[in-house]
Amino acid sequence: MAAVISVPRRAYPAPSKLFSSSPRRPPRRPASTRGPGLRCSSSWPTGNDIGREERKRSFDLKKCALSVALAFGLVTGVPQLDFPAYASPSGPVLPNLSVLISGPPIKDPGALLRYALPIDNKAIREVQKPLEDITESLKVAGVKALDSVERNVRQASRALKQGRTFIMASLAESKKAHGEELLNKLDIGLEELQLIVEERHRDAVALKQKELLNYVGGVEEDMVDGFPYEIPEEYKDMPLLKGRATVDMKVKVKDNANVQDCVFRIVLDGYNAPVTAGNFIDLVERHFYDGMEIQRADGFVVQTGDPEGPAEGFIDPSTEKVRTIPLELMVAGYKEPVYGQTLEELGLYKAQTKLPFNAFGTMAMARDEFENNSASSQVFWLLKESELTPSNSNILDGRYAVFGYVTENEDYLADLKVGDIIESIQVVSGLDNLVNPSYRIAG
Template sequence: MSTIISCNTYSSLAASKLNNPSLPSEGSSFLRTPKSCSFWNRQFLPKCSSHKHVHCQLQNEQQKKRSFSLKECAISVSLAVGLITGIPSLDWSPMAYAANPALSDLSVLISGPPIKDPGALLRYALPIDNKAIREVQKPLEDITESLKVAGVKGLDSVERNVKQASRSLKQGKSSIISGLAESKKDHGVELLGKLEVGMEELEQIVEDRNRDAVAPKQKELLQYVGGVEEDMVDGFPFEVPEEYRSMPLLKGRAAVDMKVKVQDNPNLEECVFHIVLDGYNAPVTAGNFVDLVQRRFYDGMEIQRADGFVVQTGDPEGPAEGFIDPSTEKSRTIPLEIMVDGEKSPFYGETLEELGLYKAQTKLPFNAFGTMAMARDEFEDNSASSQVFWLLKESELTPSNANILDGRYAVFGYVTENEDFLADLKVGDVIESIQVVSGLDNLVNPSYKIAG
């Protein structure tokens, strides 16, 4: 008899994220669709993470642990550095990553540990520049690493993190408040008050040596921090190029819940994945997806690719390889859209390699397990339509700007809850529904309202 527990509870039982670094053998097609060998994006399936009240039906109480060995790390390095080992191409170009000057020096790959937490990636991707709030954020995030240390030493390290965050909050509070957008100031101040109270509660938790209570409180505080940072964004930060301005655009952020019915899986029967979509850095890509979600385009669609490296979906039945707009009876495609650190707006229509930006840092990197991106034709940058995929791998020795995906495919969101369960999905599992749960008011030019 299957046991019913929340997805979050089940996730906490897992000792580590599910990773499957194995890739298809040489000569095999990588991320291709059944209709076209050149579309790797057509076969990935979306995964969603649920809110704390959404339940997953599970048959096992423990998740299988998967290790990422040194040998496998070396394989990842070799893929990123030379791509000369016959790795399967993402059918959409990543594997044709021949000589890249940015990858000539191995030190590029090991310059520092990459940020792998989707929540942290989303916080750092916000278009803000407020040092005071970042100085609160960083030590709170560092608690995760501190908790990896066993016993008393780990809690001692957590205590230092908490004291540093608390001190930064007290010293920088006025700078944080001054950085809030005027229209959002009241809400931001309210969140700061909750953050202050929560910080005191976390200090007491550490003083009581209640190790199990640290991580849940940390998550709560970082949600407050993220909320404050979002309240610092005043309007939309740039103008989308005129040729794309009439497309559905997500001018801000939105969140969706994706409910998946799992078939023939002893570990999982049903789960809801929560995905945060980032229109600040990918307004065209995220807007296109939200518009399709509102059209119920993905509801009832099967997972079309699940190979241990990615999960993909979005290839409709029939000859079309993307979304056919009923109002025009033509395929709707969107441009490749890549936002880079230091730039005020995204680059459109070209990969960073084609632009010569080999060492550029993308604002939405392929660092996290459950990174969500658009698939496209290998030889056509602006051919994405409806096929999306989720990466089933974290960056280890291949951080941002030193892997085979960043700058080649448009990332537009991250699975933030229940991402571990993505690895349990199989081809044929059904997306029962995807629903926008917040941020729909940030969608402009919604074509679904015109076409019905």
């Protein structure tokens, strides 16, 4: 029996219908730019397929119904937001997190991961922001968009030139050489992007933008000097991811004329969820998920991780009991996660989690509805647009532990169905950040 992703009974008149395990056709999303080497085998377009962009523009009754249901839940089931939040024990909210709290929600998984890093460097953020704004600039039709892109590029170049000394000073000593190398690549890449814009090659902009933002993210990671806090005593001996790791999940899709198989790249964030991400990586290294079916795909989430047999989670061979982990939430402005309680239970009604349910493909732990510390092996990926359930006002933020985002091929998650097979999940990078790995213990 799968663990339940649920909401309080008061939130919806018929929650069982919204979270039904019966399969239904997930809403489509527009195809995103995919990185080289991470492709989904697809037969787009087919005679019956009008394309992802056209579907996005079409009137989707399911999305409309979901939006109405969520709106009803927000009105009737969420505490009033005028309660004062508890003061942070670790000081005020970091200035660079303000972009997550004001303005339209950030939906790009890469941007969410960059802003979630435990750094405070205004200079690199001033390079990052105009590069991210290129996405909005490209929404203008035709080559007219390139005028706005050119302004973005010049702003980023100017910020890099003016702030380079401050950026270099913030690099961890052991990572300075690598950080400087990335800054040099970023400098050259900005010149190349400027040339692309001048030659009016609109189609080449997005790919170069992604490359440059990867450099920015790398520089920001090089500012993190070691792991920033101590894990609580009761959890310090569990498998812990002290940093970040990247995995590739290969799924064999059955009975779908449009998609045959797909590799989803997932970045796991151990800075903000070390216990949750460490538990998952440990299970990946045990090949726990290899050969397992997708067990839920209802248009709201894709879920797996319930093993065969009566147990609803991973049975640790060393104890012959289900291994469970605590609910783990990192609050913006805090220096370490809170454990065992939802933000509502803590009275943090206005608090913002550093890993919000904003992006399509947000990855989190499933758990029993009434037991916060019951998560074990069942994971889910959210299929939604953040406008339907805005960050800090929805039914999931602060209630379930987010620990990563799908960063490649996330739009294909909506094509998965119950019965599709996870052929393998493999760690691509970051395995050295895993401490206390129980998979190495005999038995």
